[in-house]
Amino acid sequence: MMQVANNSYLAGLLEGRPFADRGDALNRLRAGAVERVGVLSLPSTRDEDWRFTDLAPLTKMCFQPYRGVPAIVESDIARYSIAESAQRLVFVDGVYAPQLSSPLNGGIVVSSLAAALPAHAAAIVADLGRRALFDNNAFTALNTAFLNDGALVLLPRNAALDTPVHLLFVATRKEAAAHPRCLVLAGAGSRATVIEEYVALTEDAYLTNAVGEFVLADDAQLTHVRVQRESRQAFHIGHSAVALAHGSRYHGIHAGFGARLSRFNLDVVQNAEGAECEIGGLAIIDGSQLADTHSSIDHARAHGVSRQQHKCIVGGSARAVFNGRIVVRQGAQLTNSAQSSRNLLLSERARVDTKPQLEIFADDVKCAHGATVGQLDxxxxxxxxxxxxxxxxxxxxxxxxxxxxxxxxxxxxxxxxxxxxxxxxxxxxx
Amino acid sequence: MSSILQNLVNKPYEHGFVTDIESDTAAKGLSEATIRMISAKKNEPAWLLEFRLKAYAHWLTMTPPAWANVHYPPVDFQAISYYSAPKPKKKLASMDEVDPELLKTFEKLGVPMNERAKLAGVAVDVIFDSVSVATTYKAKLAEVGIIFCSISEAVHEHPELIQKYLGSVVPVGDNFYAALNSAVFTDGSFCFIPKGVKCPMDLSTYFRINTESSGQFERTLIIAEDGASVSYLEGCTAPKFDSNQLHAAVVELVALDNADIKYSTVQNWYAGDENGVGGIYNFVTKRGLCKGVNSRISWTQVETGSAITWKYPSCVLRGENSVGEFYSVALTNHHQQADTGTKMIHIGKNTRSKIVSKGISAGVSSNSYRGLVRIAPTAAGARNYSQCDSMLIGDKCSANTFPYIDVRNPGAQVEHEASTSKIGEDQLFYFAQRGIGAEEAVSMIINGFCKDVFQQLPMEFAVEATKLLGVKLEGSVG
Structure with a gap:
């Protein structure tokens, strides 16, 4: 009975999705995702991955995608502008706002995905939807089912972007469902800093279901700052998938402040030897907020390095969840991995669930993890x-x-x- | 790893799989009738039959747990015979009849002479009068008021205690295997330490003649009253043969105010051959309740046997200032799988717990630590320290840690640390420089790695456990 209700809720979220009207390269991907949404059910606390995060408050509300024209002006978002950034892409309730954006279309591309698709179809199709897998993730499948636009950053071989790219996702509407999408393709030896930021101009409830794919070719270096400042009533589901090639380096800083219920999945796969990632996570919540971070760092090849530190500051009757999985595959010798989960509880009713998890299939590795929960010394x-x-x-x-x-x-x-x-x-x- | 090391391990289990139980055995299958039959055979009071039937009703509604990181074909619970009255095993006339290979193992382990005879199944009165020893011990225990007997005996002699405490720590519907055990358990041990009594000796299953074949569904209940203390040893380092593939034991400990229970286990059941054929499934529920203030329960385990180990000795820390401890060494080789760890449930104020877990995997085995530390909102000032270290020997085995930490009180302090390491070439080189061979070096390094746990074992156990790890890893260090 529950299953039926869940599935119909998911099916309801599918309403208003784009249809195959342009014969574009994304039709197949979308069709596959729609089919997958039909098979998957909305996760419940009986699923190990969701056992601490109850989606019941979400299912009590209805969310519809907004398909109109963004109705905000520069002054509305002036306070979010970043002086150092020369390129900015703004999405309002999931819809690209060209009048607020400053794209770049040279060798380096910073552009709306839809606009860049005709010129860069091959590069986009090769990676889009292939890193953030949706076979077992209903929300990623849902996002992919809606995929027709998004933010694209394309760095050719050895390109260096000296100023940060600012991807700003603004929520303005009550009960809107936005499915933002980012794709960052960093060519061999390229360098860039990308800021992915979620903000709200409303205090109401809405749903953001964001997916980002970050593909680093050999020796590429990417700094990825992800800031989640949604409204205190919002639901934020995020999924970032990072693929690292030989000698590449990913530096992620992920900070979450807002949302009534937020869930962030981070999947890092080291596909080749000598890849490195450094990840810092921070969740600051109080009131009745819930912040859930699930990260997975997969050392598939030898000589990988990963360092992760996740911190939660929990006040009120808020609840923080952290599940950090580190996998060292067979043959991934000389992996060096360190993870720490540190949690600060500020009030009597605050709660933390943390699970640093190691799965090791190689013998010549150095792996350590630690977790602490406590109050100020x-x-x-x-x-x-x-x-x-x-x-x-x-x-x-x-x-x-x-x-x-x-x-x-x-x-x-x-x-x-x-x-x-x-x-x-x-x-x-x- | 170096070729010297490659040669050091992979020695077959030397003693084969002995099947020597001849007994009054019930037909295979489990139904309400089976349970009534067991209860009738044992001449049990009505309340115990009710307890069993309640557990059975629960069990019927449950499914085997699938969350553990172990893989095995589904167990056919209807293909098991649930009652078998133990008959004395055929006694050998003297030590000369004992399999020389077995004697060699005893030699390696340093098992005392008199115990070797008993373990080998030699008629003990020929060499060593265990009956008189046991009687002496029993008399000594009875003097101070300690009850130490089989659980079936206790059901008849001390029904008020059994009725009060059986199932009070592990309820009948706790989990699939605990429910099964509650429905069909045939025997086990019962131990009661009255108020203010410090048990004068370590209680060990060695010298217990009454529960020699306690069977595959063993039930243990230990109660320490106010201010009492006891150290209980279970199992032994010598390889244990058993024809039952599935073992689902339940152990319950109750510690009242200021009581102290120390429970040590050394488990070396048949682990299957090097291709993973055969071996025992060890699905055990062990839980201790620190019911009273300042009570303390300490679990120490050395798990080296069984094809599959599924075992989480836990402490429920209800009394204020109560202490829970868990020290574990789990070693897996060949195709063994172990998913083991502990749960520390902090409920009372200022409760403290400490977890030290050492996992060693070799061959193509899989070794997982799975633990839960839960600090309830009432557990102000609770403190936990966990340390989970893994060592991998060879590149085809795996070591996993799944520590769940759930904190609902800001006054609590919880720390968890884990690391993974291997035996380094440079370490072996260092030993070689000093004239110590690879085999001995590996043994020393492993024992150093496990030191924190071995220190918790009673002395003679610690000595044997140290050697046991060496024996288990023979030929597999690579």
């Missing part, structure tokens, strides 16, 4: 108080420092400052 608070700070200032300073360690790695000064201020404001409120 009494000695540290005392130290600051002995220097004349009040109890509350001392606590908020320490909480801030706990989170700032992650944000500090953001290489874009104005964004870093802005997020650190948000962090400070949030810790003071707590």
């Amino acid at each position: 009494a000695d540290e608070v005392f130290y600051l108080k002995s220097r004349g700070l009040s109890e509350s200032v001392a606590r908020s300073l320490l909480t801030y420092a706990f989170g700032a360690e992650i944000l500090h790695a953001i290489p874009v000064a104005s964004l870093r400052d802005r997020l650190e201020k948000m962090l400070l404001a949030q810790t003071e409120r707590a």
Whole structure:
């Protein structure tokens, strides 16, 4: 009975999707995804991957995709602009807003996916939908079923983008369902910084179901800053899939502040030897928020390096979930992997579920993981108080420092400052 | 790894699989009638039959757990005979009749002479009067008021205790195998330490004559009253032969105020041959309840046998300031699969728990640590420290860790650490420089790796366990 209800909810979310009207290259991908949505059911807490995150609040509401023209102007989003960034793509409720965007169309392409598709079909089709797999992920399948536009960053061989690319996804409508999509193709030896940011101009409930694919060719280097600042009523489901080739390096900083319920899946696959990834994650939540991060780092080949640090600051009756899976495949010798999950509980009703998980099939590897859950160290608070700070200032300073360690790695000064201020404001409120 | 090491392991299990149970055996299959038959045969009171039937009703509604990281063909529960009255095994006349290979193993393990005879099934009175020893021990225990007997005996002699505590820690419907055990258990041990008594000796299954063949559905219940303390040893390092493939035991521990229970296990059941054929499925539910304030339960296990191990000795820390500990060494070789770990459920204030788990995998085996640390909202000031280390020997085995941490109280402090390592060429080289051969070096390194756990074992067990790991890894270090 439950199953039927779930499936009809998923089917309801499929309504309003684009149809095969243009004979474009994405028809097959979409058709496959639609079929998959029909087979999959909405995950429940009986699924191991979702056991701590109950989607019941989501299913109590209806969300419809918005297909009109974006109705906001520059001044509405001025406060989100990043001074260092020369290229920006803006999507409003999932719809590309050309009047707010500054694309680039030379050797390096920063453009809406639909606009770039005719010229770069081969490159796009080769990777789109092939990294963020949707066989067992109903939300990724749903996003793919809606796929007709998105943000594209295409870096040719040895291209270096010195200024960060800003991909801004703005939510403005109550009960809208947006399915944003990013595709970053970094050619061999290329270098770039991409900021993927989700913001809201409304306080209402809506659904963001975002998927991003980041494909790094040999020796490419990508810094990916993902900022989730949805409204406090929103539902945010995100999935980033990263594929790393020989000698490539992915540096991810993923910060989540908003949403009533957020779920972020990060899949990193090291497909060739010598790939490296460094990932910092931060979730700061309070009230009745729930932030769930599931990451998977797959060392499929030898000589891979991964370093991951995930931090949660949990106040109110909020709940943070972290599941960090690290796989070292057979033959992936000399892998060096370190993971830590650190969690700060600020209130009596806050809750953390963390599971750092190692699966190792090779013997000559170095893998370590650690997890801590606790409150601020009494000695540290005392130290600051002995220097004349009040109890509350001392606590908020320490909480801030706990989170700032992650944000500090953001290489874009104005964004870093802005997020650190948000962090400070949030810790003071707590 | 080097070729010297390659040659060191992969020695076959030397003693084959002995089937020597001849007994009054029930027809295969499980139904309500089977359970009534077991209960009638054992002349049980009505409340116990009810307990069994309730468990059976639960079991019927359940499905075997599929979440563990182990793979095996489905067990046909109707193909098992659930009752077999143990008959004395055929006794050998003297040590000379014992399989020399078995004696060699005893030699390697350093099992004391008198115990070797008993373990080998030699009629003990010829060499060693175990009956008188056991009687002496029993008298000594009875003097201080300790009850230590088989659970069937306890059902008749001390029904009030059994009725009060049986199923109080592991409820009949707890999990699939616990429900099955509750429905069909035939025997096991019962131990009761009265108020204020410190058990004068380690209670060991060695010297228990009454439950020699406690069967595949063993049930153990240990109760330590206020201020009592006991150390209980289960199993032994010598290889154990058994014809039953499925073992589903349940162990329940209850510690009241200020009580202290230490439970040590060394398990070396038949693990199947090097191609993974045969071997015992060891699906065990072990749980201790720290019911009273300042109580303490400590689990120590050395798991080296069984084709499949599915075992999570747990502590429910209900009493304020109670302490739970778990020390484990799990070694898998060839095609063995182990999914083992612990659960620490913190309910009372200022409860503390410590987990030290060492996994060693060799051959093509799979070794998983799966643990849960849960801090309930009531457990202010709770503290947990977990350490899970894995060592891989060879590149075809796997080591996994699945630590679940669920914290609902901000005053709690939870730490988890895990690492994976291997025996390095440079370490072996260092030993070689000092004239120590590869085999001995590996044994020393492994024992160093497991030191934290072995220190928790009673001394003679620790000595044997150290050697046991060496024996188990013979020929597999590569």
